[in-house]
Amino acid sequence: MWIELTAADGHKLAAWKDGPADAKKALVVVQEIFGVNHHMRNVCDRFVKAGYAVVAPALFDRTERGVELGYKPEDVARGRELRSKVPEAGTIADIEAAAGALPAGAKKGIVGYCWGGTVAWWGATRTKSFAAANGWYGGGVAGTRTETPNCPVELHFGTLDASIPMSDVEAIKAAQPGVAVFVYEGGQHGFGCDERGSYNRELAEIAWGRTLDFFGRHLG
Structure with missing residues (x-):
């Protein structure tokens, strides 16, 4: 269900929340x-079926509310435009607000995809809200690779990712x-x-x- 969160700076944002209220493990x-x-939301459902409570904050709410895009070239362009307007500090405040909405007794992690893969890395390095962080094809990780994680981190990259060259991945490995x-x-x-169109079922299931x-x- 959709809920409303309030970040530390007073910003109000929507978030998708699902899973048991008494869960012992939980994810942003x-x-x-x-x-x-x-x-x-389907990703959230998969984690719920695996026993997690989840909260997915609508990070675009800082620039435009209610954004749900598809995967056509014009959607990619629009998504990149919106992302460029969202301040990093605001993003951190929003994921911390999401962490605060997870069950109080749960051990909390963060997982993200694409832009979210980078944000998950920042969740590890720029907050102490999470016990583990997992990022899938986060293009901004390389640029912030020297930051120090405060929890265990796992990262996933594809060799044919046109936006993340393997030289970036090697740089991340060397730094971390x-x-x-x-x-x-x-x-x-x-x-x-x-x-x-880039979906690869075999690789996706391995990474999952x-x-x-x-x-x-x-x-746990």
Whole structure:
């Protein structure tokens, strides 16, 4: 269901919330550049079925409310435009507000995709709200790779990602030897999204299994 959150700076934003109120493990699920759309809500549902409570904050609410985009070229352009207007500090405040809306007794993690993969990394390095962080094809991780994570981190990248060159992935590995970085041969950007042309079922399921195993180890 949709709920309203209030960030530390007073900004009010929508968020998708699901899962048991008494869950012992919980996740902030961070959107791609397409909003908390049908795909992201499906991702939330998969985590709920795996036993997690989830909250997915609508990060675009800082610039435009109610955004749900598809995956056509014009949607990509619109998503990039909106993302460019969202301040990083506001994004951090919003994921912390989302963490605060998770069950109080739960051990909390953060997982994100595309833009959200970068935000999940920031959740690890710029907050102390999470016990584990997992990012899928986060294009901004390389640019902030020297930041120090405050919790275990796992990252996923595809070798054929046109927006994240393998040189960036190697730079992340060199800067963060303690971070688990998985590289998927033949994976394009968005290989985990079954609503995109770049979807790769085999690779997506491998990454999904690793993600669940990672959170199982760190969140219980």
